[in-house]
Amino acid sequence: MIDGLNPALILVCGSLLALLAPQGRSRNLFMLALPVLGALQLWSLPYGEHARVEAFGLTLTTLRLDGLSFAFALVFHIAALLAVIYAWGLRDPVQQVAGLLYPGAAVGAVLAGDLVTLFLCWELAAVSSVFLIWARRTRRAYRAGLRYLLAQVASGLLLLAGVIIRFRATGSIAFGGLGLDSPGGGLIFVAFGIKAAFPLLHNWLQDAYPEATVTGAVVLSAFTTKMAVYALARGFAGTESLVAIGTLMAMFPIFYAVIENDLRRVLAYSMNNQLGFMVVGVGIGTPLALDGAVAHAFADILFKALLFMSMGAVLLRAGTVNGSELGGLYKSMPLTAGLCMVGAASISAFPLFSAFATKSLILEAAAREGHWIPFLFLLFASAGVFHHAGIKIPYFAFFAHDSGIRCEEAPRHMLVAMGLAAALCVGIGVFPGALYAILPYPVAFDPYTATHVITQLQLLAWSALAFALLVRTGVYPPELRSVNLDFDWFYRKPLLAAAAGAWGAALRAWEGFNRLLEGSVERLIAALALHHGQRGIMAATWPTTRMVLWAVLLLGACLIFYYL
C-alpha cells in the first residue's frame, strides 16, 4: 500500500467522494471498499511515526502507529465495515457520509501523535456524528442531537484549553503520558472524561444514542467512547482515581438499565457499565490491565454493535424498541433473536464468547494488584450486566409474553452484518490468542482454566436463577412506558428553567431599555415636530411675496441709513 498514507484519510476523503457515485449498488460497493482499503493500509504500515505536517507554526505528527493505536484503529475499521453492510439498504446520503466520516475522524484521533491533531479529529468526530442523530428527522431527535453536540463541543473546548496551557508551560504538544498534575492535565482529563461518559458527565450518551437512526446508533456505539478510552490509556494510564471512577461507572448504570423501557437505552446504560471496566483497567495501569482495557474495548465494539444492530432490526420491523410493547418476536425474527443472544452471551462473558477472554484480563489485573473492593464491585457489575443486557434485552424483545406483533425477519444485509459480528464475538471467545497477539503488551494469561470457567459459570447461572425466580414470583418490575430521571434532569429541567428565566429577564430588560429609548426618542421627535413639524415655525414655507417685502424693507432700511 501507499507509504505513509494515513488510513483515516481514506475514510474521510472517501466518505465525501462516495457522494459522486450513483446511489445504490455502486455507491454501496464504493463505501464497502473504503474500510477494507483503510484496514489494508493500516496493516501494511510499520510501527513508528510516519507523517509530519507543518501547520500553525507547529510540527504535527499526524500518523503514529504502535501497539495501542493499532488495536483501536483496526477495530474501528471493522466496525465501519460492519456498519456499511448493515446499512446496505439505506438510501440517505447524510447517514452514508456521516457513517464513514465519523469513523475516519475516530481513526485519525487514535493515530494522532500530537494533541493538536487529536483535537482536530476530536472535533470532526463530534460534528460529523451528530448527523447520525439528526438524520432521524424528528423534533425529539433534533433536540437530543443539540444536547449531544453541546457535550461534545464542551469536551473539545476543554481539550483545546488544556493543550494551550500545556503548550505554553512546556512548549510541547506531544501526545504521550500526560498525568493529572501536569500543566493543563486536569482540563484534558475532564475533556476525555466527558467522551468516556464518566459519572455525572455520562448523560449525553443515554440521552442521544437511543434517539439516533437505526444505523446511527450502531455507528455511534463504536467510536466516541472507545476513542476516549484510548486517549485515557495513552495519557493517564495508572492514574489511581480512574479505578474509583471506573468502578462507579460499572455499578450505577445497571440499576437504571433494570428499570429502563427503551431497549436501546438499556444498551446505552450497559455501554457505560462496560466502559467502567475499561476505565478501571486504565486506572490500574499495569501491562496486564492496559491489555485488558484495550482487549475489552475491542470486544465491546463488536458485541455492542451486534446488540445495537439486533435492536435496530427490531425497531425497523416492529416499529418500536420499548420493552413494554415487545415480546414473542422470536416467532417472527428467529435469526435476529439468535444473533442477539450471541451478543448477549458475549457481553455477559460466557465461556467461548468474547468478553470471557477480555474482561477477565481486567479482573485478573485488579486481583493481582490487591484491589479487592473494586474487584467485588466489578463482580457485582458482571452479574448485573448479564442480568440487564444478557437476559433482559433478548427476553423482553423476543420472548416474555407474546405481544402479538408479527413482522418480517430482518433484511438480509442486516443479518449478514449481525452474522459477521457474531462470528467475530465467538472467534475472540474461542481463539483469544489471536486478539492477545495484537495487544500493546505480551499477554501471559490463559482464560480457560478450570477455576475461571467454573466460577464464571456459577456467577452467570445463579444470576439467571435470580432473574427467573423474580420473574416467576412477580417481583421483577414490569416494563412500563416511562422516563427515568438521571443526571440530565439537572440540565433539562432546573438549568433549562434557569436559562429560560435568565433569557426572559434579559428580554424584559431589553424591552425596558427599548421603552426608555423609545420615550426619549419620542420626546425628541415631539420637540422637533414642534419647531420643524408641519405647523412648526421653523418649517413653514415662506411665500415669495413676503420675501420680496422683506427684501424691499431691508433695501429701504439700507437706503435710509446711507441717506442719513
Added chain:
Amino acid sequence: MTDPSPCADRPEKRYWLDEPRHVDKIFYGLVGVCVLLLLSDLAYRKHATFGFESWFGFFAWYGFICCVALVLLAKQMRKLVKRDEDYYGD
C-alpha cells in the same frame, strides 16, 4: 389450536415455548444446572487470589444475592426517578 392467526385462516403455528409446562422444564433445568455448578466446587481445587474466592460456592451465591439486590433496589429507585413518558415534553 384455538387462537387463529389474524392474517391467515389456518390456525397460527403453536410454538414449543407457548406451552407453560415447557417453560417450567427450562426453569427446572436451570435449577439443576445451578445445583450441579455449586456442587462442582467440591470436585476441583480452586485457584484463588483473595481469601473470599475460595469460600464454598462464593461466585454462585454472590451472583444470586447481587442480582436480587439489584432488582429490589432498582424497584425502589423507580419510586424516586420514574416520570411520565412525555415528562420532558419533546
